Amino acid sequence: xxxxxxxxxxxxxxxxxxxxxxxxxxxxxxxxxxxxxxxxxxxxxxxxxxxxxxxxxxxxxxxxxxxxxxxxxxxxxxxxxxxxxxxxxxxxxxxxxxxxxxxxxxxxxxxxxxxxxxxxxxxxxxxxxxxxxxxxxxxxxxxxxxxxxxxxxxxxxxxxxxxxxxxxxxxxxxxxxxxxxxxxxxxxxxxxxxxxxxxxxxxxxxxxxxxxxxxxxxxxxxxxxxxxxxxxxxxxxxxxxxxxxxxxxx
Numbered sequence: 001x002x003x004x005x006x007x008x009x010x011x012x013x014x015x016x017x018x019x020x021x022x023x024x025x026x027x028x029x030x031x032x033x034x035x036x037x038x039x040x041x042x043x044x045x046x047x048x049x050x051x052x053x054x055x056x057x058x059x060x061x062x063x064x065x066x067x068x069x070x071x072x073x074x075x076x077x078x079x080x081x082x083x084x085x086x087x088x089x090x091x092x093x094x095x096x097x098x099x100x101x102x103x104x105x106x107x108x109x110x111x112x113x114x115x116x117x118x119x120x121x122x123x124x125x126x127x128x129x130x131x132x133x134x135x136x137x138x139x140x141x142x143x144x145x146x147x148x149x150x151x152x153x154x155x156x157x158x159x160x161x162x163x164x165x166x167x168x169x170x171x172x173x174x175x176x177x178x179x180x181x182x183x184x185x186x187x188x189x190x191x192x193x194x195x196x197x198x199x200x201x202x203x204x205x206x207x208x209x210x211x212x213x214x215x216x217x218x219x220x221x222x223x224x225x226x227x228x229x230x231x232x233x234x235x236x237x238x239x240x241x242x243x244x245x246x247x248x249x250x
Contacts, residue, residue: 050240056086062178063179064092065177065178065181066177066181067183070101071099076097080154081142088146094152098156101132103126104120104123105122113216161184161189162188165193176200177201178205180205180206182220183210187219194227212244236248
């Protein structure tokens with residue numbers, strides 16, 4: 001079962017009315033997708049633009065893009081689409097997303113907010129049981145509309161990242177990472193993955209965080225403190241997206 005995202009009453013009302021409007025609006029589904037800015041909320045669009053800005057910063061940096069915490073796949077597909085558009089012949093750049101697709105496998109005491117209504121729980125952010133297969137179908141459709149579609153661009157690794165990521169590195173000893181995007185939310189997988197990924201990121205590469213300095217997700221900040229040290233990072237943000245931050249490896 002998916003976790004219920006906290007929203008204000010006004011945000012919930014907007015979401016419900018926009019969903020209804022989208023369903024009833026004239027035009028085919030393709031018409032609506034082609035004019036998506038009519039229907040997408042500003043927060044989602046700001047997040048998309050943030051990821052575009054990150055991609056531009058690493059477009060001349062060697063290495064693949066790894067997203068830790070995929071949920072419904074929009075972030076990984078954003079990076080894959082940007083790579084296809086901005087560097088269509090860069091066949092070495094792969095976009096690799098890691099997720100259980102079954103929600104958090106466990107939550108530590110560090111993530112506990114002392115309120116069961118808002119504290120992370122085992123199984124939060126799970127998707128339906130066929131979602132991974134849906135993503136595989138999605139990749140097939142994505143590949144129909146890009147250059148060099150005989151070379152793999154986008155892939156997803158399913159399972160507990162504490163297990164799957166060390167195994168992935170062992171099987172891919174060549175891996176260099178230009179952008180590591182952390183959206184794992186909680187302490188232990190963030191800390192473990194950070195420690196493993198750092199030796200793979202060259203100078204000019206980027207580490208990006210979704211929940212750093214977020215009171216609802218203290219585990220991510222604690223993981224960064226222990227794995228890297230906040231004062232070792234020159235943390236930056238963009239003006240139009242208040243929650244997310246990144247650092248360039250120097």
